Amino acid sequence: MSAAPAYVAKDYKSDVKPVWCPGCGDFSVLAAFGKAFAELGLAPERVAVISGIGCSSRIPAYTRTYGFHGVHGRALALATGLKLARPELTVVAAGGDGDGFSIGGNHFLHACRRNVDLTYVVMDNRVYGMTKGQPSPTTEPDWDSALSPGGTGLRPFNPLVIALASGANFVARAFSGDPNACAAMIVAAIRHPGFSFVEILSPCVTFRPDQRGWKEQVRQAPVAATGDPARAARRLMTDDGFNLGVLYQGDRLPYRPPPGEGARPADLEAEFAA
Amino acid sequence: MSADDAMRAAARKLAAAIRDAEDFRACVFAIESEAAERYAELADLMATHNNREVAALFRRLAEIEGLHARKMLAPDGSAPRLLPAGIDFVGAETVSHEAMHYLMTPRQALALALEGECKAVALFEALAEGAADPAIRRLAAEMAVEERGHVALVQAWMTKFPEPEADWDHDPDPPRLD
Amino acid sequence: MARHSISLALTGSGGAGVMTAGNMLLDAAAASGCHGLMTRSAGPQIRGGEAAALLRLADFPIDSHDDRLDLAIAVDWENVQRFAAELALDKQSAIVADPAAGEMPAAIAAKGARLLAVPLKQIAKSCNGRPNMVALGVAMAALGLDEGFGLKAIDKTLEGRDAKTIEASYAAFRAGLAAGAALDLDCRLARGQTSHPSHRWVSSGNHAAGLGAIRGGIRFVAAYPITPASEVLEWLAPALRRVGGTLVQAEDELASINMAIGASFGGVPALTATSGPGLSLMLESIGLAVASETPVVVIDVMRGGPSTGIPTKSEQADLAIAIHGLHGDAPHLVVAPLSVADCLFTTQWAVHLAESTQAPAIVLSDQFLGQARAVFERPADIAFAGGRRIETAPGAGYARYALTADGVSPMTLPGTPGGQYTADGLEHDARGTPSSRADDHTAQMAKRARKLDGFDYGRHWAEIDGEGEIAVLSWGSTAGAVREAVARARAQGLHVRLITPRLLLPIQPARMAAALEGVRRVLVVEQSEGAQFHRYLRAHYDLPKSVEVMARTGALPFRPGEILGRIAAGGAS
């Protein structure tokens, strides 16, 4: 007889009704969060989901964990502050590709580099959903939109390569269409020490109805996770963006602030005396 | 991997994990409960998006799946034992969020429900063939029969609704008017 | 005749070590029971630039420079004309210079000060020491300070160095004392209110602010380096480690403020420090702290603006952005220290206010307060009652943003079962659920304003002193010169009030009206070309008909004498 699981997925769902469009991939990511937290047996009050702004960034309010829905692009900074101040919490940052790679791009680089024990889930729909369909850094160069007629003509940003190059300790891709696999990926990311980055391909059915076809395009990566950054880099550089799985799993020690020395504030006064 | 292959793989996993009738009950309970919860969620979602007809339909489906789940309760009303180790995420009969559309018609909604029931049939049939324990094989075969009944029911239900018009998803307004 | 206040400058270019000598002189003066203040001026070079240490020593508490310099000691003259405007020499001043350093620059010579030649370099060479130690000796002799305090200052500065170096410094210092004693200088410092050197501290405002933050309970700091705020961070980094806190160097100010907000959401009082350019970047997120009701303290050590401006000069021109910079109606706190020493109290108070009201507090320090080193009495360690209202046992109906009478809603911290909520910058209802409903918006706006307007700030809101029909209104570092000008005016028999608010936001109309009761003439003194403080006063307070404004850039600090001139001129009319 197996031990009673402490929690089930439903325990992590709040009673706030999502504003997402029916069909949006973010619903499955939300479901995957619940499944992953339950699988890990995390008490809801010991988890914090931190986000910026965007459709996907609405996710904290839909969970029954602690949450912070901050400003556009700053989720990783909020999450870093919280994790460093309260290392015993499980902190998950989440948001969209615009939030994470455009306005928040600098924080992405430095969060990877800093390697604090966080999990960062980006629901990548290659578009700005919330502001109604502008191209994002991961949008294909020829995708036509009102703001970029005929397409941006710009090479898309490759977040997995950037994460690897910047020092992320765990780099993976999942697809919202398979919430169980997403959940398993989030479990692995949370378990892995250091900064874990999971890109979840999560269709925007409203502004990118073409992405309903993603389920035919995604495939399991033909190789297992590697701990060799050079191999991972080669693999990611030739990747078409639809290979799913853990693509890199490193063993860098996570950043932790050094422990205190037990002094009292009054002990600091000596150096001021004349 | 095709949907059928996936179902067979899931069935193999279940077959390996299930030790006795109590485990079987627990698995069916989890599958049916999750499906019921998802229908309730979708009903809320459709209500939020002002698609009352489909919301009502999902609500009804949630009740039906809830009934199926409750059949697995012990005579004293207690839930079956917890899932056996190795069976984490179920989802065999759960309708996917990705298939939703705010303007979807009842017929489309029922087509999704039908897909779910067919998945369940495939799962139990595979289990009825693959389980080592004859008792489990018998229980699975019973469930397959029951799910086939659901398939027929949903199919009949579908005929009450017309096929969607060609432009069923046409919305003259742009998204969110703010 | 001994004098109550002596001002002197030590000048020299790269390698001369005039800053070190200046700091040692200040330490020696403090140890001997004097009060003092030291600021510096330096060229733009990273190394080797010309520099001036500007010191004022007195036998009474001082918070500003005097009107003029009594003495300048020039180790060399390289580019010293750059500071000509800051070196307030006149015919009564004395200049001690090394004849080997060449001719005095014309801009300095024009001031007509008496020149005394002392071969500083040669003396230093004869005892293998350095000219700055000779200059220190000359200065100590001129001031009449005891040799022992100078030796102690040398020990402190050279701690860990080899005996030969220390001996050579002693020798050069003693030779300087002898040379200084032989000079005819009228710079002896009197000993009036010199008291308990044991309670006497020497610190910059930036370090004092750091200690104030820790006294207030700050245990998390995230920041991005910027002049003139970096010393706050550099002091806090080891200090926080000692008391069990954390300091993170963030990738930019957008990250700093958000990391601080994240830590504070986790229940750890948090702070960031920056200057104008960084504050500009932080504004959006300070608004997030307002809306999500997360306490956080932001120290802005103001420098010359706009844009990159003058990083090494003081200015009081971030007042407008600190008060008005947030978009939307965003009630928050703005406080300003009134002296170097007050950087400690005001920062500690800001932490208390932010924590108690669950709102962001901006502390407007400035380059003068932050980087000046001053001698002052140890500030008392005040234990403020109150602090963050935390719910440790939330009931079933717990609502993070509940509408309470005083507007402050008890907050749960992550880890507390049953208290889960999502902090949000989106408008929300009492439970934190996003809402665009008119009633929620109105109620939450009112509550966020109420908690700040209704808070009892007590007597700390301002320093108010004296009575009479004339009032001088000022704030921040300028308050130091104003305080001295008012004291001198009173010594001349004028009745002058001093009103220097420490709390700039929320405004305190009733308190200000009481402070201004019976005042017929107001003089506003500030370091902002655009007269931001004057505009602020006009916008929020009823001023009497007669209002005069002394407003200029921060390039040259106010001197007590010029303010006194304005007080007296108006008083006579």
Ligand SMILES: Cc1ncc(C[n+]2csc(CCOP(=O)(O)OP(=O)(O)O)c2C)c(N)n1
């Ligand atoms: C400072 C700032 N600039 C712009 C916006 C407007 N804005 C809101 S969400 C968003 C982009 C959202 O795209 P993404 O992060 O990809 O999330 P999605 O909506 O697709 O999930 C933008 C530009 C904002 N809220 N704040």
Ligand code: SF4
């Ligand atoms: S606009 Fe796109 S990303 Fe936003 S909720 Fe709708 S489908 Fe999802």
